[in-house]
Amino acid sequence: MPKCPTDATGDGRKTLLIVDDHPVLRRGLTALIESEPGLVVNGSVGSRTAAFAAIEASRPDLVIVDLMLDRDDGLDLIKEIKTRHPGTRSLVLSFYDEAAYAERALAAGALGYVTKQQMETTLLTAIRRVLSGEIYMSEALQRRLAERYVSGHTLEATSTMRALSDRELQVFQLVGEGRTTRQIAAMLGRSIKTIESHVEHIKNKLGIESAAELAQRATQWVETARRG
Protein backbone atom coordinates (compact mmCIF):
# COMPACT_ATOMS: atom_id res chain seq x y z
CA MET A 1 0.00 0.00 0.00
CA PRO A 2 1.64 3.30 -0.98
CA LYS A 3 1.84 5.77 1.86
CA CYS A 4 0.09 9.09 1.53
CA PRO A 5 1.75 12.23 2.80
CA THR A 6 1.45 12.93 6.50
CA ASP A 7 -1.17 15.33 7.79
CA ALA A 8 -3.95 13.80 5.83
CA THR A 9 -5.13 15.28 2.62
CA GLY A 10 -5.06 19.01 3.33
CA ASP A 11 -8.38 19.39 1.53
CA GLY A 12 -10.83 18.57 4.27
CA ARG A 13 -11.16 14.90 3.45
CA LYS A 14 -11.09 12.51 6.37
CA THR A 15 -8.35 9.90 6.54
CA LEU A 16 -8.75 6.28 7.60
CA LEU A 17 -6.48 3.40 8.51
CA ILE A 18 -7.62 -0.21 8.10
CA VAL A 19 -6.25 -2.89 10.45
CA ASP A 20 -7.29 -6.34 9.24
CA ASP A 21 -5.13 -9.39 8.69
CA HIS A 22 -6.88 -10.42 5.49
CA PRO A 23 -5.48 -8.74 2.33
CA VAL A 24 -8.52 -9.29 0.08
CA LEU A 25 -10.76 -7.81 2.71
CA ARG A 26 -8.46 -4.79 3.08
CA ARG A 27 -8.53 -4.29 -0.68
CA GLY A 28 -12.34 -4.43 -0.88
CA LEU A 29 -12.77 -2.22 2.17
CA THR A 30 -10.45 0.41 0.72
CA ALA A 31 -12.43 0.50 -2.55
CA LEU A 32 -15.76 0.69 -0.70
CA ILE A 33 -14.66 3.50 1.62
CA GLU A 34 -13.04 5.51 -1.17
CA SER A 35 -16.20 5.26 -3.27
CA GLU A 36 -17.62 7.72 -0.73
CA PRO A 37 -16.65 11.34 -1.43
CA GLY A 38 -14.64 12.95 1.33
CA LEU A 39 -13.06 9.74 2.66
CA VAL A 40 -9.58 8.50 1.89
CA VAL A 41 -7.80 5.38 3.13
CA ASN A 42 -4.20 6.30 3.73
CA GLY A 43 -3.03 2.98 5.09
CA SER A 44 -4.09 -0.62 5.43
CA VAL A 45 -2.11 -2.99 7.62
CA GLY A 46 -2.43 -6.45 9.17
CA SER A 47 -0.81 -6.21 12.61
CA ARG A 48 -0.56 -4.14 15.77
CA THR A 49 3.04 -3.11 15.10
CA ALA A 50 2.28 -1.95 11.57
CA ALA A 51 -0.84 -0.18 12.88
CA PHE A 52 1.15 1.97 15.31
CA ALA A 53 3.78 2.75 12.69
CA ALA A 54 0.99 3.91 10.35
CA ILE A 55 -0.83 5.90 13.03
CA GLU A 56 2.36 7.70 13.99
CA ALA A 57 3.25 8.41 10.36
CA SER A 58 -0.11 9.56 9.07
CA ARG A 59 -2.31 10.44 12.07
CA PRO A 60 -5.56 9.07 10.63
CA ASP A 61 -8.90 10.46 11.78
CA LEU A 62 -10.31 6.97 12.20
CA VAL A 63 -8.91 3.45 12.56
CA ILE A 64 -11.07 0.50 11.46
CA VAL A 65 -10.10 -2.55 13.51
CA ASP A 66 -10.83 -6.23 13.02
CA LEU A 67 -11.15 -7.95 16.41
CA MET A 68 -9.53 -11.24 15.43
CA LEU A 69 -6.13 -10.35 14.05
CA ASP A 70 -3.85 -13.24 13.24
CA ARG A 71 -1.29 -12.60 15.95
CA ASP A 72 -2.79 -9.72 17.90
CA ASP A 73 -5.95 -9.01 19.78
CA GLY A 74 -8.17 -6.27 18.36
CA LEU A 75 -9.48 -5.28 21.82
CA ASP A 76 -5.92 -4.75 23.07
CA LEU A 77 -5.19 -2.67 19.99
CA ILE A 78 -8.24 -0.43 20.59
CA LYS A 79 -7.24 0.11 24.24
CA GLU A 80 -3.70 0.97 23.22
CA ILE A 81 -4.83 3.41 20.52
CA LYS A 82 -7.02 5.13 23.09
CA THR A 83 -4.13 5.47 25.54
CA ARG A 84 -1.38 6.41 23.12
CA HIS A 85 -3.40 8.45 20.63
CA PRO A 86 -6.49 9.74 22.43
CA GLY A 87 -7.47 11.90 19.43
CA THR A 88 -7.67 8.93 17.06
CA ARG A 89 -11.09 7.31 16.89
CA SER A 90 -11.63 3.64 16.30
CA LEU A 91 -14.46 1.56 14.87
CA VAL A 92 -14.72 -2.24 14.95
CA LEU A 93 -15.51 -4.25 11.82
CA SER A 94 -15.92 -7.93 12.70
CA PHE A 95 -17.41 -11.17 11.47
CA TYR A 96 -18.47 -11.95 15.03
CA ASP A 97 -21.92 -11.26 16.40
CA GLU A 98 -22.27 -7.90 18.10
CA ALA A 99 -24.07 -9.59 21.02
CA ALA A 100 -20.83 -11.43 21.71
CA TYR A 101 -18.29 -8.64 21.38
CA ALA A 102 -19.78 -5.17 20.82
CA GLU A 103 -20.02 -4.16 24.47
CA ARG A 104 -16.42 -5.15 25.13
CA ALA A 105 -15.32 -3.22 22.06
CA LEU A 106 -17.14 -0.10 23.24
CA ALA A 107 -15.74 -0.52 26.76
CA ALA A 108 -12.25 -0.81 25.26
CA GLY A 109 -12.74 2.56 23.58
CA ALA A 110 -14.19 1.85 20.13
CA LEU A 111 -16.91 4.26 19.03
CA GLY A 112 -18.83 1.76 16.96
CA TYR A 113 -19.30 -1.88 15.99
CA VAL A 114 -20.24 -3.06 12.50
CA THR A 115 -20.42 -6.69 11.40
CA LYS A 116 -18.88 -7.64 8.09
CA GLN A 117 -22.24 -8.98 6.94
CA GLN A 118 -23.63 -5.43 7.15
CA MET A 119 -20.56 -3.90 5.58
CA GLU A 120 -22.09 -2.64 2.34
CA THR A 121 -25.21 -1.31 4.00
CA THR A 122 -24.03 0.23 7.25
CA LEU A 123 -20.27 0.73 7.28
CA LEU A 124 -20.28 4.09 5.50
CA THR A 125 -23.05 5.39 7.78
CA ALA A 126 -21.11 4.17 10.81
CA ILE A 127 -17.92 5.86 9.58
CA ARG A 128 -19.74 9.15 9.03
CA ARG A 129 -21.36 8.96 12.43
CA VAL A 130 -18.12 8.21 14.29
CA LEU A 131 -16.22 10.88 12.38
CA SER A 132 -18.82 13.43 13.45
CA GLY A 133 -18.14 12.54 17.08
CA GLU A 134 -21.08 10.22 17.74
CA ILE A 135 -21.19 6.57 18.74
CA TYR A 136 -22.52 4.09 16.19
CA MET A 137 -24.38 0.99 17.27
CA SER A 138 -27.17 -1.03 15.70
CA GLU A 139 -30.74 -0.62 16.91
CA ALA A 140 -30.60 -4.13 18.40
CA LEU A 141 -27.57 -3.23 20.48
CA GLN A 142 -29.09 0.09 21.57
CA ARG A 143 -32.18 -1.79 22.70
CA ARG A 144 -30.15 -4.37 24.58
CA LEU A 145 -28.12 -1.75 26.42
CA ALA A 146 -31.25 0.22 27.25
CA GLU A 147 -33.00 -2.90 28.57
CA ARG A 148 -30.10 -3.71 30.79
CA TYR A 149 -29.91 -0.15 32.05
CA VAL A 150 -33.57 -0.34 33.01
CA SER A 151 -33.66 -3.89 34.41
CA GLY A 152 -30.16 -3.99 35.79
CA HIS A 153 -29.48 -7.39 34.32
CA THR A 154 -29.89 -9.53 31.23
CA LEU A 155 -30.75 -13.16 30.75
CA GLU A 156 -28.83 -13.60 27.54
CA ALA A 157 -26.29 -16.39 27.24
CA THR A 158 -23.58 -13.87 26.49
CA SER A 159 -24.13 -12.21 29.86
CA THR A 160 -22.56 -15.07 31.81
CA MET A 161 -19.43 -14.43 29.80
CA ARG A 162 -19.10 -10.99 31.33
CA ALA A 163 -17.38 -12.53 34.33
CA LEU A 164 -14.39 -13.22 32.09
CA SER A 165 -11.70 -10.61 31.55
CA ASP A 166 -10.93 -9.66 27.94
CA ARG A 167 -7.83 -11.86 28.01
CA GLU A 168 -9.73 -14.82 29.45
CA LEU A 169 -12.42 -14.45 26.78
CA GLN A 170 -9.71 -14.40 24.15
CA VAL A 171 -8.28 -17.68 25.50
CA PHE A 172 -11.80 -19.17 25.73
CA GLN A 173 -12.48 -18.20 22.11
CA LEU A 174 -9.22 -19.82 20.96
CA VAL A 175 -10.05 -23.03 22.87
CA GLY A 176 -13.43 -23.04 21.11
CA GLU A 177 -11.70 -22.71 17.76
CA GLY A 178 -9.88 -25.96 18.48
CA ARG A 179 -6.47 -24.55 19.43
CA THR A 180 -4.27 -26.41 21.87
CA THR A 181 -2.77 -24.74 24.95
CA ARG A 182 0.62 -24.77 23.25
CA GLN A 183 -0.78 -23.04 20.15
CA ILE A 184 -2.58 -20.44 22.26
CA ALA A 185 0.62 -19.74 24.21
CA ALA A 186 2.55 -19.25 20.97
CA MET A 187 -0.14 -17.04 19.45
CA LEU A 188 -0.39 -14.75 22.46
CA GLY A 189 3.34 -14.75 23.18
CA ARG A 190 2.76 -16.10 26.70
CA SER A 191 4.03 -19.18 28.51
CA ILE A 192 2.04 -22.40 28.59
CA LYS A 193 1.82 -21.98 32.38
CA THR A 194 0.19 -18.57 31.95
CA ILE A 195 -2.38 -19.97 29.54
CA GLU A 196 -3.06 -22.87 31.91
CA SER A 197 -3.64 -20.36 34.67
CA HIS A 198 -6.10 -18.39 32.47
CA VAL A 199 -7.87 -21.67 31.73
CA GLU A 200 -8.17 -22.42 35.46
CA HIS A 201 -9.68 -18.97 36.09
CA ILE A 202 -12.14 -19.47 33.22
CA LYS A 203 -13.20 -22.83 34.63
CA ASN A 204 -13.69 -21.35 38.09
CA LYS A 205 -15.66 -18.36 36.86
CA LEU A 206 -17.94 -20.39 34.62
CA GLY A 207 -18.30 -23.33 37.02
CA ILE A 208 -16.69 -25.75 34.59
CA GLU A 209 -15.21 -28.91 36.05
CA SER A 210 -13.42 -30.78 33.30
CA ALA A 211 -11.34 -30.13 30.19
CA ALA A 212 -14.02 -31.86 28.11
CA GLU A 213 -16.72 -29.56 29.44
CA LEU A 214 -14.47 -26.55 28.80
CA ALA A 215 -13.99 -27.61 25.16
CA GLN A 216 -17.73 -28.14 24.80
CA ARG A 217 -18.72 -24.76 26.30
CA ALA A 218 -16.02 -22.93 24.33
CA THR A 219 -17.15 -24.59 21.09
CA GLN A 220 -20.74 -23.52 21.77
CA TRP A 221 -19.56 -19.99 22.49
CA VAL A 222 -17.68 -19.77 19.17
CA GLU A 223 -20.74 -21.06 17.37
CA THR A 224 -22.92 -18.43 19.06
CA ALA A 225 -20.45 -15.66 18.31
CA ARG A 226 -20.27 -16.65 14.64
CA ARG A 227 -24.01 -16.54 14.28
CA GLY A 228 -24.00 -12.78 13.68
Next chain:
Amino acid sequence: MMLTGRTKAIASEFAPPAHSEPDVIEIADRERRRLGRELHDGLCQSLAGIAALTAALSRDLAANVGPGPAASASEILRLLNEAISEARDLARGLTPVAVRGRSLVDALGALARNVSRAHGTHCVLIDDGRCPSLRGETTTHLVRIAQEAVRNAISHGKADEIEIRLDCRCSMAVLSICDRGVGLPEDFRDRAGLGLHTMEYRADAIGGALKVAPHPVRGVVVTCAFPLPAPAGHRGADAQMPN
Protein backbone atom coordinates in the same frame (compact mmCIF):
# COMPACT_ATOMS: atom_id res chain seq x y z
CA MET B 1 -6.48 -66.41 14.21
CA MET B 2 -5.08 -67.59 17.52
CA LEU B 3 -1.96 -65.89 18.71
CA THR B 4 0.44 -67.59 21.04
CA GLY B 5 1.50 -65.72 24.12
CA ARG B 6 4.88 -64.94 22.61
CA THR B 7 3.43 -63.70 19.31
CA LYS B 8 1.03 -61.51 21.22
CA ALA B 9 3.91 -60.05 23.18
CA ILE B 10 5.82 -59.28 19.98
CA ALA B 11 2.75 -57.89 18.29
CA SER B 12 2.10 -55.55 21.17
CA GLU B 13 5.74 -54.55 21.33
CA PHE B 14 5.78 -53.52 17.68
CA ALA B 15 2.30 -52.09 17.54
CA PRO B 16 2.21 -48.35 16.92
CA PRO B 17 1.35 -46.36 20.03
CA ALA B 18 -2.42 -46.46 20.00
CA HIS B 19 -4.59 -43.47 20.78
CA SER B 20 -7.38 -44.23 23.15
CA GLU B 21 -10.93 -43.84 21.82
CA PRO B 22 -11.49 -40.48 23.58
CA ASP B 23 -8.22 -39.21 22.03
CA VAL B 24 -9.34 -40.20 18.55
CA ILE B 25 -12.68 -38.45 19.01
CA GLU B 26 -10.99 -35.39 20.45
CA ILE B 27 -8.54 -35.21 17.55
CA ALA B 28 -11.35 -35.58 15.00
CA ASP B 29 -13.42 -32.89 16.73
CA ARG B 30 -10.43 -30.58 16.90
CA GLU B 31 -9.84 -31.09 13.18
CA ARG B 32 -13.46 -30.21 12.39
CA ARG B 33 -13.17 -27.07 14.50
CA ARG B 34 -10.00 -26.15 12.61
CA LEU B 35 -11.78 -26.57 9.27
CA GLY B 36 -14.69 -24.51 10.53
CA ARG B 37 -12.27 -21.79 11.62
CA GLU B 38 -10.49 -21.74 8.28
CA LEU B 39 -13.78 -21.46 6.43
CA HIS B 40 -14.99 -18.69 8.71
CA ASP B 41 -11.77 -16.72 9.10
CA GLY B 42 -10.31 -17.45 5.66
CA LEU B 43 -12.77 -18.06 2.84
CA CYS B 44 -15.54 -15.90 4.31
CA GLN B 45 -13.14 -12.98 4.71
CA SER B 46 -12.05 -13.26 1.08
CA LEU B 47 -15.64 -13.38 -0.10
CA ALA B 48 -16.52 -10.39 2.09
CA GLY B 49 -13.59 -8.48 0.58
CA ILE B 50 -14.79 -9.29 -2.93
CA ALA B 51 -18.32 -8.27 -1.94
CA ALA B 52 -17.00 -4.90 -0.73
CA LEU B 53 -15.09 -4.43 -4.02
CA THR B 54 -18.26 -5.24 -5.93
CA ALA B 55 -20.28 -2.78 -3.84
CA ALA B 56 -17.72 -0.09 -4.71
CA LEU B 57 -17.93 -1.06 -8.39
CA SER B 58 -21.72 -0.88 -8.29
CA ARG B 59 -21.61 2.63 -6.82
CA ASP B 60 -19.05 3.69 -9.42
CA LEU B 61 -21.11 2.28 -12.29
CA ALA B 62 -24.28 3.92 -10.99
CA ALA B 63 -22.54 7.31 -10.83
CA ASN B 64 -20.52 7.17 -14.03
CA VAL B 65 -21.96 4.61 -16.44
CA GLY B 66 -25.62 3.88 -15.97
CA PRO B 67 -28.25 1.91 -14.11
CA GLY B 68 -27.94 -1.29 -16.24
CA PRO B 69 -24.30 -2.08 -15.45
CA ALA B 70 -24.83 -0.95 -11.84
CA ALA B 71 -27.72 -3.42 -11.51
CA SER B 72 -25.51 -6.24 -12.85
CA ALA B 73 -22.89 -5.44 -10.24
CA SER B 74 -25.59 -5.41 -7.56
CA GLU B 75 -26.71 -8.85 -8.73
CA ILE B 76 -23.15 -10.16 -8.32
CA LEU B 77 -23.09 -8.59 -4.87
CA ARG B 78 -26.32 -10.34 -3.91
CA LEU B 79 -24.96 -13.69 -5.09
CA LEU B 80 -21.72 -13.14 -3.21
CA ASN B 81 -23.64 -12.43 -0.04
CA GLU B 82 -25.57 -15.67 -0.50
CA ALA B 83 -22.27 -17.52 -0.95
CA ILE B 84 -20.96 -15.94 2.27
CA SER B 85 -24.07 -17.13 4.13
CA GLU B 86 -23.62 -20.64 2.76
CA ALA B 87 -19.96 -20.73 3.76
CA ARG B 88 -20.80 -19.46 7.25
CA ASP B 89 -23.52 -22.09 7.60
CA LEU B 90 -21.04 -24.71 6.51
CA ALA B 91 -18.53 -23.45 9.08
CA ARG B 92 -21.19 -23.75 11.78
CA GLY B 93 -22.17 -27.23 10.59
CA LEU B 94 -18.57 -28.31 11.06
CA THR B 95 -18.64 -27.38 14.69
CA PRO B 96 -19.22 -30.78 16.23
CA VAL B 97 -22.10 -31.27 18.59
CA ALA B 98 -20.47 -32.03 21.89
CA VAL B 99 -21.26 -35.62 22.66
CA ARG B 100 -19.20 -36.71 25.58
CA GLY B 101 -21.04 -36.84 28.86
CA ARG B 102 -24.41 -36.59 27.14
CA SER B 103 -27.03 -39.26 26.56
CA LEU B 104 -27.90 -40.11 22.95
CA VAL B 105 -31.27 -38.40 23.25
CA ASP B 106 -29.70 -35.21 24.67
CA ALA B 107 -27.04 -35.07 21.97
CA LEU B 108 -29.52 -35.70 19.14
CA GLY B 109 -31.82 -33.06 20.62
CA ALA B 110 -28.93 -30.58 20.65
CA LEU B 111 -28.16 -31.45 17.04
CA ALA B 112 -31.78 -30.83 16.01
CA ARG B 113 -31.84 -27.49 17.83
CA ASN B 114 -28.51 -26.39 16.33
CA VAL B 115 -29.67 -27.26 12.83
CA SER B 116 -32.98 -25.44 13.21
CA ARG B 117 -31.22 -22.38 14.58
CA ALA B 118 -28.24 -22.25 12.23
CA HIS B 119 -29.83 -23.29 8.97
CA GLY B 120 -33.46 -22.27 9.30
CA THR B 121 -34.40 -25.87 8.47
CA HIS B 122 -37.15 -27.31 10.64
CA CYS B 123 -35.39 -30.21 12.37
CA VAL B 124 -37.05 -32.24 15.13
CA LEU B 125 -36.15 -35.22 17.27
CA ILE B 126 -38.84 -37.78 17.97
CA ASP B 127 -37.80 -40.39 20.49
CA ASP B 128 -39.91 -43.04 22.16
CA GLY B 129 -38.40 -42.41 25.58
CA ARG B 130 -37.20 -46.00 25.80
CA CYS B 131 -33.55 -45.58 24.89
CA PRO B 132 -31.36 -47.23 27.52
CA SER B 133 -28.01 -45.84 28.55
CA LEU B 134 -25.40 -46.54 25.86
CA ARG B 135 -21.62 -46.60 25.83
CA GLY B 136 -20.02 -43.24 25.04
CA GLU B 137 -18.42 -44.64 21.90
CA THR B 138 -21.78 -45.90 20.59
CA THR B 139 -23.42 -42.55 21.29
CA THR B 140 -20.66 -40.69 19.45
CA HIS B 141 -20.93 -42.89 16.35
CA LEU B 142 -24.73 -42.51 16.24
CA VAL B 143 -24.63 -38.73 16.67
CA ARG B 144 -22.01 -38.42 13.92
CA ILE B 145 -24.16 -40.56 11.59
CA ALA B 146 -27.13 -38.29 12.29
CA GLN B 147 -24.98 -35.20 11.79
CA GLU B 148 -23.69 -36.44 8.43
CA ALA B 149 -27.19 -37.38 7.25
CA VAL B 150 -28.53 -33.98 8.29
CA ARG B 151 -25.68 -32.22 6.53
CA ASN B 152 -26.42 -34.16 3.33
CA ALA B 153 -30.12 -33.37 3.63
CA ILE B 154 -29.37 -29.65 3.84
CA SER B 155 -26.45 -29.32 1.41
CA HIS B 156 -27.48 -31.83 -1.26
CA GLY B 157 -31.18 -32.41 -0.60
CA LYS B 158 -32.05 -28.73 0.03
CA ALA B 159 -34.41 -30.08 2.69
CA ASP B 160 -36.62 -27.65 4.58
CA GLU B 161 -37.78 -30.28 7.02
CA ILE B 162 -35.83 -33.05 8.76
CA GLU B 163 -37.02 -35.59 11.27
CA ILE B 164 -34.61 -37.54 13.47
CA ARG B 165 -36.29 -40.60 15.04
CA LEU B 166 -35.07 -42.97 17.67
CA ASP B 167 -37.09 -46.17 18.19
CA CYS B 168 -35.88 -48.65 20.78
CA ARG B 169 -37.26 -52.19 21.08
CA CYS B 170 -36.09 -54.86 23.46
CA SER B 171 -32.80 -55.85 21.88
CA MET B 172 -32.37 -53.40 19.07
CA ALA B 173 -32.94 -49.82 18.12
CA VAL B 174 -33.31 -47.84 14.94
CA LEU B 175 -32.02 -44.33 14.41
CA SER B 176 -33.52 -42.78 11.31
CA ILE B 177 -33.02 -39.43 9.64
CA CYS B 178 -35.77 -38.60 7.22
CA ASP B 179 -35.76 -35.45 5.12
CA ARG B 180 -38.20 -33.71 2.80
CA GLY B 181 -35.64 -32.68 0.22
CA VAL B 182 -35.01 -33.25 -3.46
CA GLY B 183 -33.75 -36.81 -2.95
CA LEU B 184 -30.58 -38.63 -3.86
CA PRO B 185 -28.49 -38.21 -6.99
CA GLU B 186 -28.38 -41.45 -9.02
CA ASP B 187 -24.67 -41.90 -8.48
CA PHE B 188 -24.86 -41.16 -4.75
CA ARG B 189 -22.92 -44.32 -3.85
CA ASP B 190 -19.89 -43.04 -5.77
CA ARG B 191 -19.95 -39.59 -4.30
CA ALA B 192 -17.26 -39.39 -1.66
CA GLY B 193 -18.55 -36.02 -0.44
CA LEU B 194 -21.69 -37.60 1.00
CA GLY B 195 -19.68 -39.35 3.69
CA LEU B 196 -21.57 -42.59 3.05
CA HIS B 197 -18.58 -44.80 3.69
CA THR B 198 -17.87 -43.07 6.98
CA MET B 199 -21.47 -43.57 8.06
CA GLU B 200 -21.30 -47.24 7.08
CA TYR B 201 -18.05 -47.62 8.97
CA ARG B 202 -19.56 -46.04 12.06
CA ALA B 203 -22.65 -48.28 11.86
CA ASP B 204 -20.41 -51.30 11.50
CA ALA B 205 -18.28 -50.25 14.46
CA ILE B 206 -21.31 -50.46 16.77
CA GLY B 207 -22.48 -53.81 15.35
CA GLY B 208 -25.24 -52.16 13.33
CA ALA B 209 -26.18 -51.71 9.70
CA LEU B 210 -26.81 -48.60 7.64
CA LYS B 211 -29.32 -48.15 4.87
CA VAL B 212 -29.80 -45.12 2.66
CA ALA B 213 -32.94 -45.10 0.53
CA PRO B 214 -35.30 -42.69 -1.19
CA HIS B 215 -38.35 -41.74 0.83
CA PRO B 216 -41.58 -43.12 -0.72
CA VAL B 217 -42.92 -39.60 -1.20
CA ARG B 218 -40.04 -37.15 -1.25
CA GLY B 219 -36.53 -36.94 0.15
CA VAL B 220 -34.22 -39.50 1.72
CA VAL B 221 -34.34 -41.87 4.68
CA VAL B 222 -31.10 -42.89 6.36
CA THR B 223 -31.57 -45.69 8.90
CA CYS B 224 -29.08 -47.22 11.24
CA ALA B 225 -30.27 -50.32 13.08
CA PHE B 226 -28.07 -51.27 15.99
CA PRO B 227 -28.16 -53.72 18.89
CA LEU B 228 -28.92 -52.45 22.35
CA PRO B 229 -26.96 -53.69 25.35
CA ALA B 230 -28.70 -56.95 26.29
CA PRO B 231 -30.03 -57.38 29.80
CA ALA B 232 -28.10 -60.04 31.74
CA GLY B 233 -28.78 -63.53 30.40
CA HIS B 234 -30.24 -62.34 27.08
CA ARG B 235 -27.21 -61.79 24.89
CA GLY B 236 -27.05 -62.30 21.16
CA ALA B 237 -30.38 -61.19 19.70
CA ASP B 238 -29.73 -60.20 16.12
CA ALA B 239 -30.47 -56.73 14.94
CA GLN B 240 -32.53 -56.67 11.79
CA MET B 241 -32.88 -53.92 9.28
CA PRO B 242 -36.34 -52.48 9.08
CA ASN B 243 -38.17 -52.67 5.80
